[in-house]
Amino acid sequence: MQLNGVPIEDTYAEAFPAVGARVLITAEDERWAREAAQSFTGFATSVIGCGCEAGVEGVDPGETPDGRPGVSVLIFAMSKKGLHDQLIKRVGQSVMTCPSTACYNALQGESWLSVGGKLRFFGDGFQFSKVLHGMLNPAGGRARRFWRIPVMDGEFVVEDRFGVAKGVAGGNFLVLGEGLQASLQAADAAVKAMRRVPGVIMPFPGGVVRSGSKVGSQYKFLTASTNTAYCPTIRRQVQSALPDDVGAVLEIVIDGLTPEAVAEAMRVGIHAACREGIKGISAGNYGGKLGKYHFRLHEILKSGGRT
Amino acid sequence: MTAQPMEEIVLTFKGTRGSTIPLEADPITPDVLQLKFRPEIERLPLYHGNEQVLLGDFFTVKGERSNQIRVQGDLSLVKNIGAGMQAGRIVVEGNIGMHVGARMSGGEIEIHGNADDWAGAEMTGGLLWIKGNAGNRAGSAYRGSKYGMRGGVILIEGSGGHEVGGYMRRGLIVVRGDVEDHTGARMVAGSIFVLGRLGARTGGGMKRGSIVCFHTPDMLPTFRLTSTYTPLFIPIFLRSLQARGFSVSEVQRARHFTRYCGDMAELGKGEILVCQG
Numbered sequence: 276m277q278l279n280g281v282p283i284e285d286t287y288a289e290a291f292p293a294v295g296a297r298v299l300i301t302a303e304d305e306r307w308a309r310e311a312a313q314s315f316t317g318f319a320t321s322v323i324g325c326g327c328e329a330g331v332e333g334v335d336p337g338e339t340p341d342g343r344p345g346v347s348v349l350i351f352a353m354s355k356k357g358l359h360d361q362l363i364k365r366v367g368q369s370v371m372t373c374p375s376t377a378c379y380n381a382l383q384g385e386s387w388l389s390v391g392g393k394l395r396f397f398g399d400g401f402q403f404s405k406v407l408h409g410m411l412n413p414a415g416g417r418a419r420r421f422w423r424i425p426v427m428d429g430e431f432v433v434e435d436r437f438g439v440a441k442g443v444a445g446g447n448f449l450v451l452g453e454g455l456q457a458s459l460q461a462a463d464a465a466v467k468a469m470r471r472v473p474g475v476i477m478p479f480p481g482g483v484v485r486s487g488s489k490v491g492s493q494y495k496f497l498t499a500s501t502n503t504a505y506c507p508t509i510r511r512q513v514q515s516a517l518p519d520d521v522g523a524v525l526e527i528v529i530d531g532l533t534p535e536a537v538a539e540a541m542r543v544g545i546h547a548a549c550r551e552g553i554k555g556i557s558a559g560n561y562g563g564k565l566g567k568y569h570f571r572l573h574e575i576l577k578s579g580g581r582t
Numbered sequence: 583m584t585a586q587p588m589e590e591i592v593l594t595f596k597g598t599r600g601s602t603i604p605l606e607a608d609p610i611t612p613d614v615l616q617l618k619f620r621p622e623i624e625r626l627p628l629y630h631g632n633e634q635v636l637l638g639d640f641f642t643v644k645g646e647r648s649n650q651i652r653v654q655g656d657l658s659l660v661k662n663i664g665a666g667m668q669a670g671r672i673v674v675e676g677n678i679g680m681h682v683g684a685r686m687s688g689g690e691i692e693i694h695g696n697a698d699d700w701a702g703a704e705m706t707g708g709l710l711w712i713k714g715n716a717g718n719r720a721g722s723a724y725r726g727s728k729y730g731m732r733g734g735v736i737l738i739e740g741s742g743g744h745e746v747g748g749y750m751r752r753g754l755i756v757v758r759g760d761v762e763d764h765t766g767a768r769m770v771a772g773s774i775f776v777l778g779r780l781g782a783r784t785g786g787g788m789k790r791g792s793i794v795c796f797h798t799p800d801m802l803p804t805f806r807l808t809s810t811y812t813p814l815f816i817p818i819f820l821r822s823l824q825a826r827g828f829s830v831s832e833v834q835r836a837r838h839f840t841r842y843c844g845d846m847a848e849l850g851k852g853e854i855l856v857c858q859g
Contacts, residue, residue: 341814341817401851405792405815405818407822408709410690410709411823421818423814429811432814432815
């Protein structure tokens with residue numbers, strides 16, 4: 276299969292079940308909402324090294340509960356407990372600390388995690404709770420509790436509970452370019468297109484990762500190491516997967532709230548990445564033995580994103 | 583053959599035949615009527631003073647087995663409609679007597695008229711929407727009770743009487759018009775929004791809870807000014823009210839509120855927030 280003259284390898288991305296939450300951060304203006312979101316999603320590229328994967332959702336969150344500018348953030352972890360820990364830390368340290376912000380749940384989850392309900396103790400007994408009755412909640416008739424924690428610029432408002440949904444982590448594809456410039460431009464274009472898909476994030480810096488990994492290492496203490504088959508500088512020393520004309524490979528990793536959203540993001544991303552200077556598109560997997568989800572590149576491109 | 587449930591039960595009040603004695607209509611709740619056929623509804627016992635009467639003596643009944651009830655007529659002397667209801671919906675077309683929706687825990691009551699005293703008293707859930715004026719002690723506690731309203735929402739499009747939300751423990755009361763004295767007296771928690779003017783001694787004895795005012799009330803000396811800021815829960819509530827169809831357009835852009843904490847003669851963790859524009 277080829278797209279714009281770029282060969283698409285007949286392979287698949289292997290992804291894993293995850294649990295996710297959607298956090299809506301509002302502030303006096305968009306700049307401060309983005310500052311908080313950037314801090315919240317910092318050091319959240321890989322669950323293995325960071326405990327979670329998080330990113331700013333590219334789509335406009337629309338109307339926010341308090342009517343102020345807002346930024347939507349998705350965060351994924353391998354377990355509810357892991358997600359809970361990360362939410363408390365990140366809302367507490369990155370959102371509550373940021374001037375003028377407030378933090379709301381933006382996901383009708385399958386289960387719930389107490390976040391504001393834990394952070395409220397920072398109010399040292401002067402915290403207030405306000406419950407919006409389910410009959411006044413246009414989104415689903417569920418009562419919503421907000422905690423008002425006194426802080427030095429006024430009050431930090433944080434929702435009591437955040438919804439948790441099953442999601443997908445680790446959808447991916449590889450952009451094989453003739454050189455770094457070509458791969459960078461293609462990956463950048465892909466990420467820009469993918470950010471228009473709701474319900475997905477690309478958690479690595481700028482949405483792109485250059486240090487793809489494989490399971491295991493020659494060192495006993497290391498569980499993952501560089502993806503030698505895709506490293507162009509050692510292609511003659513290992514069993515390389517790279518054609519001779521490939522000079523740089525970049526990977527785009529996708530986490531999403533549904534497999535359909537991940538597949539759609541992969542589809543638009545691959546379409547955008549297939550441009551001049553790109554010699555092939557591939558995907559990372561572990562032989563199909565580890566991940567529950569297999570996103571076959573050919574099927575995604577033929578089916579218009581549906582898996 | 584099983585009868586199909588009707589869409590709505592319509593009860594039309596025939597009047598009290600010149601009597602000024604109130605009619606106590608406790609069984610008029612969706613919980614009771616939804617399981618009954620029309621003859622059973624007509625045979626439900628009501629009290630007219632100390633005399634037991636039948637519902638059919640005072641109401642014509644159309645429909646059966648529905649949790650949607652429409653009550654028509656001037657019901658100013660009919661008490662306890664919807665009291666203790668748990669689910670369903672009652673629409674009252676006219677004025678209604680005392681204790682409407684008192685101690686209700688769920689469902690909705692919509693009154694296209696005025697409601698007399700004790701509307702939604704000690705309610706724990708549901709929505710009581712009064713399109714006209716409310717009497718005294720809406721959402722309040724009965725004498726001797728520790729707490730008033732403990733959940734749910736009361737929306738009053740007209741004015742409220744004395745002691746709105748007295749001893750309130752949880753929930754929301756919104757009054758678009760003016761209220762009389764002692765609003766939120768001895769409240770323990772919950773929120774009261776008054777878009778109109780307030781009478782004397784607002785929040786007297788309150789321990790916790792919020793009274794949001796859009797006109798400056800006469801502040802008791804036991805309340806202390808803390809600061810002027812933007813409490814974000816107010817736009818959240820106002821936007822939700824607007825979305826629900828309760829127009830707050832005249833105050834929706836309000837952002838700056840002065841916060842008074844009190845009552846310092848009590849616990850002092852309550853607040854009166856006064857809109858500054």
